Amino acid sequence: MNKIGPLVFLALFLTVLPAMAHIEKGYMPDSVAEMEYRILLEFKPDDNPTRSLLGMALLRQNKLSEAEKEFRLILKSEPKNFDALDSLGLILLKEKRFPDALQYLQTAITIRPNDILVHLHLGLTLCSLGQTESARSTLAKGVTLLNTQGTPSTKEQQRAEFQTAMADLPKQSGTLPKK
Numbered sequence: 642m643n644k645i646g647p648l649v650f651l652a653l654f655l656t657v658l659p660a661m662a663h664i665e666k667g668y669m670p671d672s673v674a675e676m677e678y679r680i681l682l683e684f685k686p687d688d689n690p691t692r693s694l695l696g697m698a699l700l701r702q703n704k705l706s707e708a709e710k711e712f713r714l715i716l717k718s719e720p721k722n723f724d725a726l727d728s729l730g731l732i733l734l735k736e737k738r739f740p741d742a743l744q745y746l747q748t749a750i751t752i753r754p755n756d757i758l759v760h761l762h763l764g765l766t767l768c769s770l771g772q773t774e775s776a777r778s779t780l781a782k783g784v785t786l787l788n789t790q791g792t793p794s795t796k797e798q799q800r801a802e803f804q805t806a807m808a809d810l811p812k813q814s815g816t817l818p819k820k
Contacts, residue, residue: 671698689715693724705732723752727759734766742766757786757799765806773811780806 669677678695682688696711709732715725726749733742746763753759760783767776784803791799 671701674698675702687718689719689722689725693722693728696725696728700728700732705736708732721748721752723749723756723759726752727756727762730759730766731762734762734769737769739766739769743770755786755790757783757791760786761799761802761806764803768806768810777807777810780810 675695675698678691678698681691682695685691692711692715696708696715699705699708699711709729712725712729712732715722716729719725726745730742730744730746730749733739733745743763743766746759746766750756750759750763760779764776764780764783767773767779780803784800787796787799787803
C-alpha cells in the first residue's frame with residue numbers, strides 16, 4: 642500500500658477542500674490562523690481574500706509592519722480594495738502616520754460611504770491631524786449609520802468607540818447624535 646506524504650496530503654486537502662481550510666476569528670487563535678493562511682498563500686500567492694484574512698490576523702496580533710505588507714500587496718493588484726484600504730489606514734493611524742492614513746481612509750470612504758467603521762477610523766485620523774470639525778462631522782455620520790444599520794451584537798461596542806472618539810475632540814459646537 643502506498644503511503645501519502647504529509648506535504649502531498651496537505652496540498653491535496655487544501656486544493657480539494659479550500660472552503661474548509663479557512664478559519665475565522667473565534668474558532669482558533671490568530672497565531673494558528675496566521676500559519677494556516679501563510680500555508681494557503683504558498684499554494685495560491687494571488688489569493689487576495691486569503692491575504693486579507695492573513696493581514697487581519699496579523700493586525701489583531703499587533704504585528705503592524707507585517708500586516709501593512711500584506712495589505713500593500715493586495716493594493717498592488719486591486720487598488721480599489723476597500724478592506725485593504727481601510728485596514729492599511731487603520732494600521733497607519735495606529736503607527737501615528739496620520740497624513741498617510743488620511744490618504745487611504747479618504748479613498749476607502751469614497752468606495753464604501755456607508756461603512757460604519759471607516760467613519761470611525763477617518764474621524765480619529767482627522768482628529769489627530771487637528772481637523773476637529775471634519776472629525777466631528779465624520780464621526781457623527783458614523784453614528785447615524787450605526788443607528789440605521791448596525792447589528793445589535795456590535796452596536797453598543799461600536800457606539801462606545803464613537804463616544805470615546807467624540808469625547809476626545811476639543812469642546813466645540815456639535816454633539817453626538819442620540820440613538
